[in-house]
Amino acid sequence: MTAVVRISSVEKIYPLGKTQVHALSGIDMDIQEGEFTTIAGPSGCGKSTLLNLIGCMDVPTSGEVYIEGLPIAKLSDRELTKLRLEKLGFIFQSFNLIPVLTVFQNVEFPLLLQGRFSRAERQQKVTALLAEVDLTAQQGQRSSELSGGQRQRVAIARALVTGPRIVLADEPTANLDSATGERIIELMKTINRTHKTTFIFSTHDPQVMRQAGRIIRLKDGKVVTGQDS
Amino acid sequence: MSSQLGQLRLISSVALRNLWLDRFRTTIIGALIAFGAFLAVIGLSLLNDVRASMRASITQSVAGDLQIYSANAKDSLTLFGGGGFMGRADIGNLPDFAPYRDEILRHPNVAAFVPMGLDMAVLARGNELDDSLDALRSAIKGKDSAIIAGRVEQVRFQLEQVGLELTARRQLSADQAELEQQERDLKVAAAPEFLQDVSKIGEEKLQFLETRIAPLSGEKLPTYIQYFGTDIAAYLANFPKFHLIEGTLLGPGERGIMLSRKVRDEQLKNSVAKIFDKIHKRLTKRNQSIAGDDECRRFASDLKKQYQQILSYLDRADAEELSRKLTDLGIAAVGGDELVQRLSHQLTMFLTVDDSNFEQRYSWFYANIAPKIRLYEVSPGQTITVRSYTRSGYIKTLPLKVYGIYNFDGLEDSDLAGVLSIMDLVSFRELYGQMTEASRRELDVMRAQVGIKDVSAENAETDLFGSERPATTVAANDKKEAAEPLSVKPRLADQFDPQEVQRGLALNAAIKLKDSGKEERTQQELLAALENRGLKANIVGWQKASGIVGQLVNIVGGTLLFALAIIFLVAFVIVNNSIIVGTLNRTREIGTMRAIGAQRSFIVNLFLAETGITGFFGAISGTALAVLVIILAGRLGIPAGNDIVTFIFSGPRLYPRVHWTVVTTAPILITIVATLASVYAARHAAKIQPADATQEKE
Ligand SMILES: Nc1ncnc2c1ncn2[C@@H]1O[C@H](COP(=O)(O)OP(=O)(O)OP(=O)(O)O)[C@@H](O)[C@H]1O
Ligand SMILES: [Mg+2]
Numbered sequence: 001m002t003a004v005v006r007i008s009s010v011e012k013i014y015p016l017g018k019t020q021v022h023a024l025s026g027i028d029m030d031i032q033e034g035e036f037t038t039i040a041g042p043s044g045c046g047k048s049t050l051l052n053l054i055g056c057m058d059v060p061t062s063g064e065v066y067i068e069g070l071p072i073a074k075l076s077d078r079e080l081t082k083l084r085l086e087k088l089g090f091i092f093q094s095f096n097l098i099p100v101l102t103v104f105q106n107v108e109f110p111l112l113l114q115g116r117f118s119r120a121e122r123q124q125k126v127t128a129l130l131a132e133v134d135l136t137a138q139q140g141q142r143s144s145e146l147s148g149g150q151r152q153r154v155a156i157a158r159a160l161v162t163g164p165r166i167v168l169a170d171e172p173t174a175n176l177d178s179a180t181g182e183r184i185i186e187l188m189k190t191i192n193r194t195h196k197t198t199f200i201f202s203t204h205d206p207q208v209m210r211q212a213g214r215i216i217r218l219k220d221g222k223v224v225t226g227q228d229s
Numbered sequence: 230m231s232s233q234l235g236q237l238r239l240i241s242s243v244a245l246r247n248l249w250l251d252r253f254r255t256t257i258i259g260a261l262i263a264f265g266a267f268l269a270v271i272g273l274s275l276l277n278d279v280r281a282s283m284r285a286s287i288t289q290s291v292a293g294d295l296q297i298y299s300a301n302a303k304d305s306l307t308l309f310g311g312g313g314f315m316g317r318a319d320i321g322n323l324p325d326f327a328p329y330r331d332e333i334l335r336h337p338n339v340a341a342f343v344p345m346g347l348d349m350a351v352l353a354r355g356n357e358l359d360d361s362l363d364a365l366r367s368a369i370k371g372k373d374s375a376i377i378a379g380r381v382e383q384v385r386f387q388l389e390q391v392g393l394e395l396t397a398r399r400q401l402s403a404d405q406a407e408l409e410q411q412e413r414d415l416k417v418a419a420a421p422e423f424l425q426d427v428s429k430i431g432e433e434k435l436q437f438l439e440t441r442i443a444p445l446s447g448e449k450l451p452t453y454i455q456y457f458g459t460d461i462a463a464y465l466a467n468f469p470k471f472h473l474i475e476g477t478l479l480g481p482g483e484r485g486i487m488l489s490r491k492v493r494d495e496q497l498k499n500s501v502a503k504i505f506d507k508i509h510k511r512l513t514k515r516n517q518s519i520a521g522d523d524e525c526r527r528f529a530s531d532l533k534k535q536y537q538q539i540l541s542y543l544d545r546a547d548a549e550e551l552s553r554k555l556t557d558l559g560i561a562a563v564g565g566d567e568l569v570q571r572l573s574h575q576l577t578m579f580l581t582v583d584d585s586n587f588e589q590r591y592s593w594f595y596a597n598i599a600p601k602i603r604l605y606e607v608s609p610g611q612t613i614t615v616r617s618y619t620r621s622g623y624i625k626t627l628p629l630k631v632y633g634i635y636n637f638d639g640l641e642d643s644d645l646a647g648v649l650s651i652m653d654l655v656s657f658r659e660l661y662g663q664m665t666e667a668s669r670r671e672l673d674v675m676r677a678q679v680g681i682k683d684v685s686a687e688n689a690e691t692d693l694f695g696s697e698r699p700a701t702t703v704a705a706n707d708k709k710e711a712a713e714p715l716s717v718k719p720r721l722a723d724q725f726d727p728q729e730v731q732r733g734l735a736l737n738a739a740i741k742l743k744d745s746g747k748e749e750r751t752q753q754e755l756l757a758a759l760e761n762r763g764l765k766a767n768i769v770g771w772q773k774a775s776g777i778v779g780q781l782v783n784i785v786g787g788t789l790l791f792a793l794a795i796i797f798l799v800a801f802v803i804v805n806n807s808i809i810v811g812t813l814n815r816t817r818e819i820g821t822m823r824a825i826g827a828q829r830s831f832i833v834n835l836f837l838a839e840t841g842i843t844g845f846f847g848a849i850s851g852t853a854l855a856v857l858v859i860i861l862a863g864r865l866g867i868p869a870g871n872d873i874v875t876f877i878f879s880g881p882r883l884y885p886r887v888h889w890t891v892v893t894t895a896p897i898l899i900t901i902v903a904t905l906a907s908v909y910a911a912r913h914a915a916k917i918q919p920a921d922a923t924q925e926k927e
């Protein structure tokens with residue numbers, strides 16, 4: 001069985017003034033389909049950088065990232081964007097809903113970008129997901145009228161609406177209180193089980209780490225140990 | 230398909246919501262675009278109005294829609310302010326315009342053909358003594374002794390003034406012998422017995438006064454008049470901007486001239502009145518003051534010196550009365566009993582004006598002095614003498630009766646177009662130098678006298694019209710024996726057969742079209758039709774034919790477009806900058822959209838939609854406001870303010886109209902321009918990276 005994400009001798013160097021920051025130096029790992037993986041480590045160890053590379057928002061300085069076997073280093077901005085739209089879902093620390101849109105419209109947004117579904121199909125997909133994250137009642141509201149937990153559930157629905165193979169979440173619970181954070185992880189885990197979606201998320205929170213099927217620890221841009229659950 | 234629509238809906242709904250969220254900025258940009266649209270619609274509408282009214286002024290005064298002239302022209306036809314030799318362009322001539330007219334009138338779009346000839350000549354002008362002597366001469370013809378006595382009195386009074394002038398000149402003159410001769414002549418004329426017995430004032434005495442005494446009073450500067458001769462009946466029927474102000478119209482078959490009001494006001498009006506008018510105009514129309522305006526001060530200091538221009542028209546009784554009236558006005562008579570000296574002093578005081586007394590003096594002048602003097606050198610009913618240099622170097626002198634004074638509506642203040650006078654075509658031909666039977670015979674006699682023999686009438690004609698010989702007076706002067714150009718005094722009857730202007734010589738002709746929109750096509754078709762008949766000619770449009778006056782429309786339009794371009798450039802920069810600033814606040818939102826799969830083009834389209842929508846509504850409201858203003862201005866009229874604007878407006882007020890082509894195209898164009906203005910900013914926004922979605926806000 002091929003890995004849904006394969007990272008092979010990946011280096012990421014950021015220029016910083018006259019010097020350089022080695023955000024990632026020599027990462028190798030495989031993530032299998034349906035895994036519920038967390039990336040852990042102290043601040044500045046390179047968690048976000050790694051997730052950005054897997055999320056096709058950036059390309060490695062050297063080495064290669066494969067998404068379902070497809071190398072991304074040589075892809076154009078256009079192709080990367082298409083890959084993000086079709087295969088990946090994103091959940092952000094600060095939720096990142098589009099403020100001018102309603103809950104329904106936010107979830108519908110990626111479907112409209114894909115542009116291949118009729119109005120009825122979109123309606124059906126969005127309604128189903130909103131039910132799944134328990135926000136049917138709020139579908140007409142603006143994100144500013146929602147609580148943090150509700151917003152993050154909208155974000156989860158948006159990330160899942162296109163049926164992505166991989167969902168990436170950079171510290172999805174950092175802006176939530178621990179009880180709400182736990183419920184969000186709970187929800188992600190449920191979806192991981194029911195939809196067979198691969199989840200990769202980062203966190204500082206040991207509580208959250210315990211929920212993960214697999215923990216990848218980073219330190220100074222390197223993998224410390226690959227502990228399987 | 231429906232999903233494309235969905236994306237479009239998505240873009241417009243996100244765009245609209247963003248605009249609403251950022252309504253302050255949206256309002257500013259919208260207002261800016263509205264302002265641009267407002268200016269553009271007003272400006273372009275006014276330009277169309279001005280273009281239409283100037284076109285009407287020009288085409289309906291002289292030019293017609295098209296002008297035809299000889300294919301042999303050396304210069305191009307310029308109806309207003311043409312150049313060339315002595316201000317006369319050489320546009321050749323059409324020896325007989327009839328075949329051209331017949332062919333041109335065959336074209337279905339041609340409404341009229343009016344033959345013309347444009348030229349200039351010198352208006353001979355006597356001085357005041359000449360005028361008084363003329364009056365005396367006709368009084369003697371009339372045989373009413375009371376009138377004769379009055380005229381004699383006036384001549385005598387003027388002789389006194391000439392005497393004073395001579396004394397004054399004595400100090401300056403170098404030629405004492407000449408001066409003494411002049412004084413002797415004057416003594417003879419001023420002697421009481423010279424004009425004593427009314428019955429004995431014969432031709433001899435009058436000629437003595439005219440040739441020996443009148444010149445002492447000084448010659449006035451010659452005045453050039455520009456004129457065109459035409460078939461008056463055809464002209465009046467086709468050129469509605471002609472507007473008779475005074476006198477009568479020149480009838481068919483009548484020989485005479487109608488003078489331009491502007492020329493008469495500026496060159497043939499009593500100079501005291503003229504200066505009063507000029508100051509009055511600057512004070513009232515330009516809100517100047519005499520103390521605060523150099524031009525006014527110069528006029529005012531000129532005015533004081535002009536008392537002679539009043540004095541020399543008065544007889545003794547009028548002078549006494551005026552002196553008394555001035556005393557009543559509070560301008561005391563000093564300088565003893567001598568009337569001329571006393572009144573000179575009083576008039577000088579009267580003509581010394583400043584801001585406190587000007588309006589009073591101005592109206593007093595027109596109420597009490599103007600009726601006593603001759604306000605204009607030339608008035609309808611009088612006969613003037615026009616002297617022209619024919620193309621072959623002869624001087625032709627022609628008496629012409631002044632029928633009327635006229636204006637071209639809308640061009641009344643134009644220095645170039647407002648100065649044309651109009652005469653009948655027969656007189657024009659005479660001044661132009663075409664031989665008539667009578668003048669040809671006369672020329673033969675004169676040639677015989679100066680010793681040129683063997684010149685047949687046919688050769689004389691070739692000389693006059695042939696182009697082999699340089700047709701200037703200089704050419705004539707080259708030959709020693711012909712140092713003085715021949716002066717031919719034609720004897721033309723006051724009437725002519727109207728058939729004479731149905732054919733024969735013309736320099737050019739105005740062609741009036743039924744549909745002036747087809748000007749260019751008709752021009753081509755007419756040229757082709759003439760060619761077919763073996764007739765060659767130049768045909769030009771009204772704008773080209775009217776020279777710099779016609780170009781003014783383009784200059785005004787160019788200036789306006791330039792100003793609009795600058796305004797739009799500024800608006801362009803402001804819109805652009807404000808959008809770029811706006812993107813800074815939206816980095817996270819744009820980054821998020823990019824992260825979850827929006828292409829750069831989506832972001833660009835989103836931004837274009839935002840300015841497009843703002844631009845559209847801004848442009849619509851600016852246009853709507855402009856339409857309201859135009860409708861209002863169309864009711865009230867825009868006052869012209871000064872001469873130049875009066876000319877551009879072709880009248881004292883412009884009544885703007887709503888031009889639907891402008892109103893419909895301007896908002897569309899402005900929306901497009903505004904949208905394009907945001908392309909740079911939109912591409913700038915699209916450079917925001919997906920990773921910027923995680924950028925912490927604030
Ligand atoms: N765009 C960038 N330019 C320069 N340096 C960067 C950039 N992004 C990250 N870095 C640097 O790379 C290293 C790794 O950063 P990264 O954000 O991946 O760490 P992290 O593990 O996510 O930290 P945290 O837990 O604080 O979010 C850090 O030293 C950071 O300063
Ligand atoms: Mg991080």
